[in-house]
Amino acid sequence: MSTMNEKITEELRQKARQLLESGRVAAFLGYASGSVPMVMRPFVARTPEDADRLEWNSFCVLNLANYLPALLKSFEPPRRPNEPPPQGPLPKVGVVATGCWSRNMVVQIQENQVERERLVIIGISSRGMVDRKKVQALIAHRDVTAVKEGDNTLVVAGPGFEEEINRWDVVRDNCKSCVHPDPVIFDDMIGELKGERDLPDRFSQVEEIEALSAQERWKWFTSEIQSCIRCYACRNACPLCYCPTCFVDDSRPQWVGKSIDSVDTAIFHILRAYHCAGRCTDCGSCESACPMGIRMRILTKKLQKDVLQLYGIEAGMSVQEPLPLTTYKKDDPQDFILTESLKGEKK
Amino acid sequence: MNETERKQGEWEPKIIAFLCNWCSYAGADLAGVSRYQYPPSLRIVRVPCSGRVSANMILDALRSGADGVLVSGCHPGDCHYISGNYYARRRFAILKRFLEFVGIESDRVNFSWISASEGEQFAQVATEVTERVKRLGPARHLVKEF
Amino acid sequence: MLPRAGFQQWLQELSGQFEIFGPKKNEKAIVSWQRLEGGELPDMAPGVPKGSIKTFFFPQPETLFEFTARPKQDDSFRLREPEKRQKPRLVVGVRPCDARSVLLNSMPYKEDPYFQQNRQNVILVGLACRNGCSTCFCTWTGGSPVGTEGLDILVFELEDGFVLEPVTERGESLLQKASSARDATEAERQAVQEIRDNAPTSLPEAMEPASQLVQKDLMALYNAPFWQQLSDSCINCGTCTFLCPTCYCFDIQDETLRGKGRRIRYWDSCMFPLFTLHASGHNPRGEKVKRVRNRFMHKLKYFPERFGPLSCVGCGRCVRDCPVNIDIRQVMKELLAV
Numbered sequence: 065m066s067t068m069n070e071k072i073t074e075e076l077r078q079k080a081r082q083l084l085e086s087g088r089v090a091a092f093l094g095y096a097s098g099s100v101p102m103v104m105r106p107f108v109a110r111t112p113e114d115a116d117r118l119e120w121n122s123f124c125v126l127n128l129a130n131y132l133p134a135l136l137k138s139f140e141p142p143r144r145p146n147e148p149p150p151q152g153p154l155p156k157v158g159v160v161a162t163g164c165w166s167r168n169m170v171v172q173i174q175e176n177q178v179e180r181e182r183l184v185i186i187g188i189s190s191r192g193m194v195d196r197k198k199v200q201a202l203i204a205h206r207d208v209t210a211v212k213e214g215d216n217t218l219v220v221a222g223p224g225f226e227e228e229i230n231r232w233d234v235v236r237d238n239c240k241s242c243v244h245p246d247p248v249i250f251d252d253m254i255g256e257l258k259g260e261r262d263l264p265d266r267f268s269q270v271e272e273i274e275a276l277s278a279q280e281r282w283k284w285f286t287s288e289i290q291s292c293i294r295c296y297a298c299r300n301a302c303p304l305c306y307c308p309t310c311f312v313d314d315s316r317p318q319w320v321g322k323s324i325d326s327v328d329t330a331i332f333h334i335l336r337a338y339h340c341a342g343r344c345t346d347c348g349s350c351e352s353a354c355p356m357g358i359r360m361r362i363l364t365k366k367l368q369k370d371v372l373q374l375y376g377i378e379a380g381m382s383v384q385e386p387l388p389l390t391t392y393k394k395d396d397p398q399d400f401i402l403t404e405s406l407k408g409e410k411k
Numbered sequence: 412m413n414e415t416e417r418k419q420g421e422w423e424p425k426i427i428a429f430l431c432n433w434c435s436y437a438g439a440d441l442a443g444v445s446r447y448q449y450p451p452s453l454r455i456v457r458v459p460c461s462g463r464v465s466a467n468m469i470l471d472a473l474r475s476g477a478d479g480v481l482v483s484g485c486h487p488g489d490c491h492y493i494s495g496n497y498y499a500r501r502r503f504a505i506l507k508r509f510l511e512f513v514g515i516e517s518d519r520v521n522f523s524w525i526s527a528s529e530g531e532q533f534a535q536v537a538t539e540v541t542e543r544v545k546r547l548g549p550a551r552h553l554v555k556e557f
Numbered sequence: 558m559l560p561r562a563g564f565q566q567w568l569q570e571l572s573g574q575f576e577i578f579g580p581k582k583n584e585k586a587i588v589s590w591q592r593l594e595g596g597e598l599p600d601m602a603p604g605v606p607k608g609s610i611k612t613f614f615f616p617q618p619e620t621l622f623e624f625t626a627r628p629k630q631d632d633s634f635r636l637r638e639p640e641k642r643q644k645p646r647l648v649v650g651v652r653p654c655d656a657r658s659v660l661l662n663s664m665p666y667k668e669d670p671y672f673q674q675n676r677q678n679v680i681l682v683g684l685a686c687r688n689g690c691s692t693c694f695c696t697w698t699g700g701s702p703v704g705t706e707g708l709d710i711l712v713f714e715l716e717d718g719f720v721l722e723p724v725t726e727r728g729e730s731l732l733q734k735a736s737s738a739r740d741a742t743e744a745e746r747q748a749v750q751e752i753r754d755n756a757p758t759s760l761p762e763a764m765e766p767a768s769q770l771v772q773k774d775l776m777a778l779y780n781a782p783f784w785q786q787l788s789d790s791c792i793n794c795g796t797c798t799f800l801c802p803t804c805y806c807f808d809i810q811d812e813t814l815r816g817k818g819r820r821i822r823y824w825d826s827c828m829f830p831l832f833t834l835h836a837s838g839h840n841p842r843g844e845k846v847k848r849v850r851n852r853f854m855h856k857l858k859y860f861p862e863r864f865g866p867l868s869c870v871g872c873g874r875c876v877r878d879c880p881v882n883i884d885i886r887q888v889m890k891e892l893l894a895v
């Protein structure tokens with residue numbers, strides 16, 4: 065009996081091989097297995113033989129949309145900054161996409177970072193990816209040398225131990241609170257669409273913090289980010305972060321200092337998250353990439369919650385709908401504007 | 412507040428006010444010309460439009476030691492660039508809630524609409540913001556020290 | 558030989574003279590370098606702590622000098638030396654690979670006053686590895702799980718206590734202050750010898766020493782075909798370089814605020830595009846593949862050509878925490894096969 069993931073892997077290889085063989089795509093972006101347990105390697109298959117290295121399991125945590133703008137560009141003939149793009153169709157890239165990854169692709173399309181026509185998207189409805197930090201915590205941070213995945217279990221082994229754990233227990237927080245597991249754009253699917261999940265408490269992680277006092281929230285925030293080493297893996301793992309010059313690298317003015325000074329780190333996290341407002345799909349790539357276990361995703365989740373509450377939009381659900389912070393309505397809520405609230409008080 | 416009170420050591424907050432060129436800055440000007448009284452705590456930065464003010468700028472003010480920030484633009488519908496303040500309104504609404512979320516007191520960062528003819532309103536807002544920030548005391552959280 | 562309590566007591570006594578640091582679990586259960594107080598023992602689980610030991614020698618940031626920045630005042634733009642640390646530091650529980658990295662970094666920083674001063678003010682008390690963890694490969698790079706390079710004292714953990722061996726003179730003099738120390742018994746000596754003999758073989762597969770890369774043709778390595786595929790996965794973050802004990806690149810900036818300023822030196826990474834960006838806009842390592850190649854070529858070829866040893870101690874941090882599993886061990890193998 066093969067597991068669900070083995071079946072998906074099989075089908076994925078087959079579809080990717082076909083795409084590469086037929087020349088429909090110049091490359092196929094997926095995952096290959098890595099050299100250490102629980103870390104998968106994003107992998108660009110360029111030949112039909114490469115396709116056999118593709119792999120699918122619960123550790124595909126880095127959002128593949130992240131690679132698309134540069135990968136597509138690498139197949140364009142080189143040109144100068146102001147030269148117009150070449151005429152005629154450009155080579156395409158195949159990519160596998162779950163719900164959130166496909167939504168990030170939608171955002172990239174809306175922001176003119178990728179062209180829909182140049183993508184061949186193989187959709188997979190996500191069952192949630194595993195947080196390897198949760199696994200490590202469950203087995204008391206012992207050295208893991210092998211992990212075998214069943215449909216609902218993980219068997220984790222290391223020197224002198226082997227333990228079976230329930231997969232759902234170690235699924236990432238963002239996946240547990242995800243309501244859109246299905247890809248929103250795709251050209252082909254592996255498996256069925258699952259439909260929206262009904263999760264009334266999807267923002268509970270945020271609500272817990274909202275319930276604290278300002279002082280406690282500041283304490284939570286600063287202690288959460290305290291061990292940040294400013295390696296920017298969170299930024300670089302994020303498909304929204306493609307600015308040629310990130311605000312952290314601006315030097316005139318310098319918005320944020322470069323060392324691990326606590327104020328600079330705080331400002332880095334506030335601004336990084338805020339730049340993702342209305343665009344973040346809660347894919348969790350940032351959090352999964354962080355070597356220091358910082359849960360910066362709670363910040364973007366808060367932004368997501370407010371955008372949804374105030375403007376009724378979730379990022380990347382449709383190519384037609386504009387991104388929430390690139391549009392407006394004349395009657396948007398404005399009770400936070402001092403002159404408006406003062407008016408209210410007078411009445 | 413007058414000069415003597417300040418000399419007596421009462422703390423006067425520093426508030427950075429980003430005012431749009433077309434409405435709020437002119438409003439502030441009118442407040443001055445019309446001799447409306449308001450506290451001397453505001454440091455005014457003239458910007459082309461409230462839509463020009465980014466989160467980066469607001470945080471930079473706090474990082475550099477501002478105790479409070481005020482951003483003010485034209486009333487909705489009156490923007491010189493037609494829609495700058497509408498976009499700004501969305502961005503500010505989200506930013507204000509977000510700063511509160513990480514523990515920045517709500518009254519530190521303020522937004523208002525003030526037109527070129529609202530000198531009196533400008534003085535009112537300046538007073539109100541100053542009072543609110545005073546109640547909070549000097550800002551500490553995002554002030555960089557070395 | 559010191560029993561557990563004696564070791565703690567020794568640390569306790571030294572805490573008057575030193576600030577003591579060691580590996581310790583933080584609130585996120587990540588083992589990192591932290592202050593140890595009141596004779597607290599370091600975390601001694603196999604392998605290295607998360608963060609790099611370089612923070613003690615090459616801190617993030619190092620203040621090079623301070624200045625006043627008030628125009629038209631008497632003291633404007635006058636430079637000042639930064640305030641010195643009050644006490645020297647003592648780091649316990651240092652794995653031999655980490656200690657060795659300090660020596661390696663000291664080569665390019667031979668004439669750097671800040672680095673060398675920090676070296677004088679930091680005592681390293683090592684902890685021999687009985688067995689490494691699955692990502693350790695110090696033996697491939699010229700180190701050993703029981704190596705003493707860079708250490709002042711090497712500690713062996715036994716069942717009921719510790720055997721401490723001085724490596725340097727200053728280590729020796731600190732050991733003399735251990736009041737409850739006694740000579741190791743024959744059995745204890747034997748136990749130590751066993752660790753010495755067995756530890757190196759406890760590591761995963763041995764490999765043709767990567768030091769042979771020095772003999773390979775530089776251009777052949779540089780033009781090897783695998784770089785493109787390797788770099789396809791990289792996201793160009795600073796995780797590998799910032800966790801790495803032997804990455805030592807920095808950038809310098811002046812920070813000025815409210816009439817005061819300081820010039821700081823802070824970690825930079827050859828993985829960042831900004832690292833090599835010229836003021837003209839030209840970037841000699843503008844493409845990702847060039848940056849990824851540089852990191853490995855620097856560690857495995859350029860550095861050894863200039864200084865002798867590889868600029869990698871095999872601690873495995875980059876292997877453990879690269880979010881996309883770029884594994885220097887595989888790169889070494891690929892390069893050796895060129």
Ligand code: SF4
Nearest residue numbers: 305307310311336339
């Ligand atoms: S954090 Fe902001 S400036 Fe930096 S890359 Fe992301 S969106 Fe751009």
Ligand code: SF4
Nearest residue numbers: 302344346347348350
């Ligand atoms: S901020 Fe994090 S969760 Fe949001 S899109 Fe970026 S990587 Fe995904």
Ligand code: SF4
Nearest residue numbers: 292293295296298354
């Ligand atoms: S990935 Fe983690 S450690 Fe690195 S900058 Fe982001 S939050 Fe900080």
Ligand code: SF4
Nearest residue numbers: 791792794796797879
């Ligand atoms: S090799 Fe890994 S850790 Fe290093 S920059 Fe690339 S993705 Fe980041």
Ligand code: SF4
Nearest residue numbers: 801869870872873875
């Ligand atoms: S390159 Fe990797 S294994 Fe080598 S010293 Fe640096 S972090 Fe350790």
